[in-house]
Amino acid sequence: MGKLRSANRLLKSSSSYLFCRFTNLNLYSSKAPSLSGAYRSKGYAAHATSSFIENWHIWGVQSRHVSSVATLIERNPSFSTITVDDIAYFKNTLGDRGVIQDEEVLEAANTDWMRKYKGSSKLMLHPRSTEEVSQILEYCNSRSLAVVPQGGNTGLVGGSIPVFDEVIVNVGSMNNIISFDKVSGILVCEAGCILENLMSFLETEGFVMPLDLGAKGSCQIGGNVSTNAGGLRLLRYGSLHGSVLGVEAVLANGTVLDMLGTLRKDNTGYDLKHLFIGSEGSLGIVTKVSILTPIKLSSVNVAFLACKDYVSCQNLLVEAKRKLGEILSAFEFLDVHAMNLTLEHLEGARNPLPSSMHNFYVLIETTGSAESYDREKLEAFLMDAVENGLVTDGVLAQDINQASSFWHIREGIPEALMKAGAVYKYDLSLPVAKMYDLVEDLRARLDSAANVVAYGHLGDGNLHLNVSAPSYSDSILSQIEPFVYEWTSNHRGSISAEHGLGLMKANRIHFSKSTETVQLMSAVKKLCDPKGILNPYKVLPSSMLA
């Protein structure tokens, strides 16, 4: 009680919203499933859409470069071009419906959803089975026809579109759920299943997918696995290297690798499925996936907090992991620059803590199985955090609308950035303790030339670093790059936390990986795909594949 009183005192003297005003803050009673569902479809859909937008890279810059990508790369002359005989073979193998030459359809399939990259493929194939994928690849390999595997085409680094005239192999017609083990939560399905459809299926079974993405309405699980998609649940459920139990993949020569295990434990030889998780379709085409899905938990709470400095955000993260460990499902941060910009440009944005501005804001979400216990845990944690000075102000959502409005702030930042002008975007992984040093260094470097805005998944060590300026300028870009990549490299960070390398960053791999490691990657590539027909010009520097 002494703690509670002192927390109240502090809050009364400093806050406009008091924790003690929200004693009945549990949002989603098990007695009100419709409310809970409503929140999820409303809150998460908004969350998801804007998260997807957040992934746009160097928006202003890249829109100038749309047509320049291919001109920087030469078409590999060892690749054949499509002939009438090839078309006849594919029609014979897949039937007419599986062979797409329609110009409008191809126009869409040749373009990424950001309209940043554009290929000139004249052929898209729609296999309906692993066997058909195998036949396609065996033939393409024998004919030296280059192939780009495509799923939902929602990638952000040009990984899923042709660079030149590669044959597009789209596995979207392979969209069957093969099995679901309710005891273990193990789902086996074809690669073309759309993530959101899998989510809906699992919802009825009382489970959830271990990943959630902004692109869930279009992206396919095979693409998710091939790109090692991160997304919104990584803090809680870890990466796909932990969740994916097995894959079936087809190598360039048509060999089908059945590694479709459904076991949590299996130490029989090298665990080669990991080669296909995150290799962006350049080692093989994933055709089936086995994945461990967690039980759906019903109790969700959201708090929006203010911290006086970045060290307090870090310490709050440590405390949250210690005291909320098993129910913590999101720990997001934004700095005051992100907050100001969002309040100014984002429609419907309202400061949850309006009495004064703070240097940093943190959004904490918990998800657990027992609403009253979870709520009490979070309340106790927040009171301690206030008492210890880690949090200077804060509010706990007391209903669905309030929770959604908190997420709207965090997830609306990318939209606000786009409305504010030109924006240079970077998706970086860095040690949490050093993450904000980069922001400050860049801010000092740019001085008044641009507005440096930082936010991201603090719990995952994933920084979304953005530079906002009235308009695009080469001088600003030259101040940012390669500075940001070098800084990241010097601190052993990753220049692509979750988006992959694709076409966009293939030649930048050395900022995050050692020469010896990239050499071994190239050797593995040559082993799996000796002619280099699978997703050429992507992932690895062209110099390594000569």
Added chain:
Amino acid sequence: MGKLRSANRLLKSSSSYLFCRFTNLNLYSSKAPSLSGAYRSKGYAAHATSSFIENWHIWGVQSRHVSSVATLIERNPSFSTITVDDIAYFKNTLGDRGVIQDEEVLEAANTDWMRKYKGSSKLMLHPRSTEEVSQILEYCNSRSLAVVPQGGNTGLVGGSIPVFDEVIVNVGSMNNIISFDKVSGILVCEAGCILENLMSFLETEGFVMPLDLGAKGSCQIGGNVSTNAGGLRLLRYGSLHGSVLGVEAVLANGTVLDMLGTLRKDNTGYDLKHLFIGSEGSLGIVTKVSILTPIKLSSVNVAFLACKDYVSCQNLLVEAKRKLGEILSAFEFLDVHAMNLTLEHLEGARNPLPSSMHNFYVLIETTGSAESYDREKLEAFLMDAVENGLVTDGVLAQDINQASSFWHIREGIPEALMKAGAVYKYDLSLPVAKMYDLVEDLRARLDSAANVVAYGHLGDGNLHLNVSAPSYSDSILSQIEPFVYEWTSNHRGSISAEHGLGLMKANRIHFSKSTETVQLMSAVKKLCDPKGILNPYKVLPSSMLA
């Protein structure tokens, strides 16, 4: 309250121990850290030791085969033998202290701890740095000297001992903790760090290792990673493929691969570290490890329950994941055959539910951050389970001794089996729903010839299947094998859930992996180690490496 009353009624009519008698069951108050420590050192040490014993395979059988292993395999004639010049080179490189030729020391290093396998190496090297490991391997590769990497030599499948005269490279002298990031819980250390020492270090920081093993007092983290050790915390924290963030490894030719990332998210190229997790030192020697460690949680509760049939055990698992999801840390099961045998042969074993025998028993452990909430959750779950008929009897530990005595039953099974006579042991992964079918099929097959005993980590789908008989007999063995392996293979199970293949099962890989997958494994082996000097005769069938 209605629920509570009916639960009490059921328990009063059927149980000798009532849940309602244990309302104050939280064992380890945060106000009593010494108690908590005592439990762990007592409970887990016993747990650990016997768990280690449980891993002994086909104990009776293998003791007859000790000397026969090498006679079944021919020494690869392409390997050189050690010369005086080689010794001189190593002494010059490592100093005299790093070059071990003492017969007694070599006798120990040539023998696995079960005394099941025995090599005849004349040389053990103790590098103190990655650079030295690199020099050793570069030299051995140039001279075609075969090498066996050795850590704590606690493996169970003959993976860490020489088969013939391989040079033993033991990284035990590389035992420094390099860094610990308290914000993220990321530990970076050398491969020779003993697991228990890392646990002790983390204890002072308020963290735990994501794995715990019976062999923790001897095994080294480099060996844990190289064998993808499973152990006691997998249900909660997942496999090392999820926890290990980076490794540094040295290839056969001395190339150092720096993949020592300390990031939760990094999508820059193929994630090659996974090749070194679980490849049993056959692709390279792991020299450093980066690992994500969870926060240490203070509240632990243990319940011992009875179920009338295997379906109830399965359903109880589903309910436990749903209702205890985020605090569930163990879900172990044993059948009545295991219970009877243990009560008969294990010293100090006392039936926690003595009023009558039940077909199945389940041990549930929860670990969380808030003792009162966790306890209430577990109590509510247990009352529901009784009301729903999933549990027919049960007891919740009310003090440390009681919790330890529950674990003593579960962890004492292997010791009891050994005391009961000859035992044929199998460590299998199977879909949970099908797991017990194998036990019943084998029991029907063996009829009265032997006692089939089953227990294991139900939550992980890991079955420890044991056949106990008064003495070893070829006819019993021929009834069990290859039946058990074929049954497991037919149900897409794993013939080695956590121990690896090593020397023991290298030629059995086809029971769990497809031909195409094993062929790609062999190609990867040839890529990383063209001369095959690293841990020869292990993991892959010799026929694949010719």
